[in-house]
Amino acid sequence: MKQVVLFFILFTDILFSDTLESLLKEYEITSENSLKTVDEKLGNVFIYSQKDIRLMQYNTLDDILKELPVGILNKNRFGFFTLSLTGSKTSSGFFRFFIDDHEISSAYTQSASQSWGDLPLDFIDHIEIYYGESSFALGNATGMYFVRIYTKSAVKENGGELKSVLFANGSSSHSIVHSQSFENGWSYLFFLNKNRLKDKTEYNNEILENSKDRKYFYVDVSNENTNINIGYTDLKKDAYMGLSFDVIPDSSQIKSNDFFVNITKYLLDDKSIKIAFSMDVENREYEEENVQGIGLIPVLDLANMGTTTPKYFSEDLKFTKTNAYVAKSIKYKNNNIITAFNITNKKYKVKNRKTINFLNQTNKLTEYNNFNEEMVYSLLLQDDYKVNNNLLLIANAKVDKYKRESYIKDSIESLFRLGVIYTPYENFGLKVFYTETYLPPSFYNVDFVDKRSPNLKSQKYKYYSIEGVYTTNKSKFGIIYHNVKIDDFMYLTPVGFTNIDHAIKTQGIMFNYEYQFSQKNKINLNYFITKLNDITTSPTGGGYIKFVGEHNKLGYFSSLIYKNFYKYDGEEVKNSFDLSLGVTYSFTKDFSCSIKGENLLDKSTKSLYTKGFSKTDFPLNNNDRRVLFSMKWVF
Amino acid sequence: MKFFICIFTIITSLFSSQYTFLLEKYDKEIELEAKILFDIAKSSIKKDIKLFIPKITNIEKKVYSKYFILAKECKTSNFIFINKTIHNDKSCNKLNKLFFTNNYKKLLSDSKYYGAFFWCKGRPNIVFIKSRLEKKSIELPNNYNQYIENF
Numbered sequence: 001m002k003q004v005v006l007f008f009i010l011f012t013d014i015l016f017s018d019t020l021e022s023l024l025k026e027y028e029i030t031s032e033n034s035l036k037t038v039d040e041k042l043g044n045v046f047i048y049s050q051k052d053i054r055l056m057q058y059n060t061l062d063d064i065l066k067e068l069p070v071g072i073l074n075k076n077r078f079g080f081f082t083l084s085l086t087g088s089k090t091s092s093g094f095f096r097f098f099i100d101d102h103e104i105s106s107a108y109t110q111s112a113s114q115s116w117g118d119l120p121l122d123f124i125d126h127i128e129i130y131y132g133e134s135s136f137a138l139g140n141a142t143g144m145y146f147v148r149i150y151t152k153s154a155v156k157e158n159g160g161e162l163k164s165v166l167f168a169n170g171s172s173s174h175s176i177v178h179s180q181s182f183e184n185g186w187s188y189l190f191f192l193n194k195n196r197l198k199d200k201t202e203y204n205n206e207i208l209e210n211s212k213d214r215k216y217f218y219v220d221v222s223n224e225n226t227n228i229n230i231g232y233t234d235l236k237k238d239a240y241m242g243l244s245f246d247v248i249p250d251s252s253q254i255k256s257n258d259f260f261v262n263i264t265k266y267l268l269d270d271k272s273i274k275i276a277f278s279m280d281v282e283n284r285e286y287e288e289e290n291v292q293g294i295g296l297i298p299v300l301d302l303a304n305m306g307t308t309t310p311k312y313f314s315e316d317l318k319f320t321k322t323n324a325y326v327a328k329s330i331k332y333k334n335n336n337i338i339t340a341f342n343i344t345n346k347k348y349k350v351k352n353r354k355t356i357n358f359l360n361q362t363n364k365l366t367e368y369n370n371f372n373e374e375m376v377y378s379l380l381l382q383d384d385y386k387v388n389n390n391l392l393l394i395a396n397a398k399v400d401k402y403k404r405e406s407y408i409k410d411s412i413e414s415l416f417r418l419g420v421i422y423t424p425y426e427n428f429g430l431k432v433f434y435t436e437t438y439l440p441p442s443f444y445n446v447d448f449v450d451k452r453s454p455n456l457k458s459q460k461y462k463y464y465s466i467e468g469v470y471t472t473n474k475s476k477f478g479i480i481y482h483n484v485k486i487d488d489f490m491y492l493t494p495v496g497f498t499n500i501d502h503a504i505k506t507q508g509i510m511f512n513y514e515y516q517f518s519q520k521n522k523i524n525l526n527y528f529i530t531k532l533n534d535i536t537t538s539p540t541g542g543g544y545i546k547f548v549g550e551h552n553k554l555g556y557f558s559s560l561i562y563k564n565f566y567k568y569d570g571e572e573v574k575n576s577f578d579l580s581l582g583v584t585y586s587f588t589k590d591f592s593c594s595i596k597g598e599n600l601l602d603k604s605t606k607s608l609y610t611k612g613f614s615k616t617d618f619p620l621n622n623n624d625r626r627v628l629f630s631m632k633w634v635f
Numbered sequence: 636m637k638f639f640i641c642i643f644t645i646i647t648s649l650f651s652s653q654y655t656f657l658l659e660k661y662d663k664e665i666e667l668e669a670k671i672l673f674d675i676a677k678s679s680i681k682k683d684i685k686l687f688i689p690k691i692t693n694i695e696k697k698v699y700s701k702y703f704i705l706a707k708e709c710k711t712s713n714f715i716f717i718n719k720t721i722h723n724d725k726s727c728n729k730l731n732k733l734f735f736t737n738n739y740k741k742l743l744s745d746s747k748y749y750g751a752f753f754w755c756k757g758r759p760n761i762v763f764i765k766s767r768l769e770k771k772s773i774e775l776p777n778n779y780n781q782y783i784e785n786f
Binding site: 023024026031036038040152155156157159161181183184185224269423429431469470474475476590634635 | 654655658661664671674720740753754756757758779781
């Protein structure tokens, strides 16, 4: 018997012996799976690895967001894609976006779409999407879901990359990434992108212009204990529908730029103290002219529309957000405790704002209200307790104190979460979270408040989720059930934001399946369905099927994203089927070309829009069919 | 029967690629780094390898100890892997030891290193400097020839 065992061990040793070359290849593949930063304790997680981004040809952040289950990517009146809760078109604050450790949502709207929605992924290593409260993890503003965007490591890239994407409709995007690591342990990664994305939609035989000119700049300077990140984005575009009553503005322009610097430092040998400081400066300029009138809610007086309705509107706004964070982690027996303190200051300054009404009277406006600064002091505590190798208990608590010195009152808000991760078998696990949290009103909500009830309250969320995962050697099957109750839900009516007077309840279930044919080829299936106790204004269900792989020098993918039909005020918005296909051919290790077709069936998702004060909304396509060709050279 | 079930389990686990929940810190990359370094060290030194990694982390200790005897200090080791920033550690500059780094620039500028395992253009690379191999009388196997550079 011993001889048999020895023979078997020798046989398997020969069979699975690793040459240096195969080990290096496996190391590269493993690194591309991007699992190093996953934190299961933060919620239910979806990972878009470096390999997925490369083979699926995800060029911008929106390419990923449009297939996300639970969220629905709607195009707003200004032509920006905003992620909304399934079934609704309300967007601000639910989804938080982070580039590395830095939250990039706007200080004005709490949404990242205007500045960062088209973010090119050429300098992005991988993306993690968590269905869970972000502020427990990173100390800052609350949100139900969060998207963590990890930039490429300068040490791993250690070289340059040029990429050009050319679209059949004349759009283009050009990027350069360069990184280097030095002998002293410091390294840098630099990214620059310039793009022009052409987009227009026909409405009532007129053209709604939505073309954008953008520039992105990002630099990361790091060593083992310090990360310094600087980001900048610049945008110039037409306002699409803008605020025009007739949906077609005579002329319009949006200009914005957003800058941030974030410094993170880890102290002590075990890096158990983390301190971070960041500052964001955001400038937003808006101009619109429309002889049919502009629906600028803050200045409209419904009893006196003739003199208060503008035909011209312009504004120049500046927002600053300063954040300081300190955290200490402690390991004690089976406990892993993190305690942190965070201070955030947001300022809102009107540099210029004016309207011209139909009597040609110019009104120079300042602030719409006195809500122009907010201080938030936060204290948070997390403990995860490992009962045994199969069972992990998680508890989070956070207290936020808001100082506003405005008619929106100061407040103290608290949130907490309890979680259990149970893996009775290596291939089967359960994850359960219960969370109580809130979303405070933003400067934008207060500016555009319904004047009949100007005291906006924080939205209060109670939700729980149950996730089950079963794996075999090649497949992974997961189910997630979620149940959400929202009190004081805030939504935009034709006359401004208001807290809805009844609780919004939604529940849904999601199925995920992945099968790996080999290390290089896999298929992913997703289906989700949700139920909402209110009027639906976007799809309530959907899913996707994706096949991705590579063989020798050829990479390929196909994906079909489905969102279901829904009815709104008698208007039926049909099912959407977004079919994309693409191939990448690597001529050498350093040079590759790709071609991709998107929305090939021309059955795009649609967003709903309101015309004037009409109670009936109308749908318009979110995307056109498009074909793009890209070239990448690594040096 | 139990024996065959056991063997089947071992074989299937070797091919297993899916994970359920990643509750422990993901260490497969460190595991492969350790395997690669072990391959390099055993091809360079014919006797028992005693590895020293300055400022070694707990997870590195856990993973590298599966392949190496870990030395607590430089003087008791014969193979040193510098994968972090170390400032002027003169106590570790003994001639009878092999120094390996994860930084290509360090390899070029400091002759005590005979090779480096590093990333370049988003891909992992290994480089040995021929003159330094000769100076230390290291004969690497033939399958290493592609990694040897003649500066």
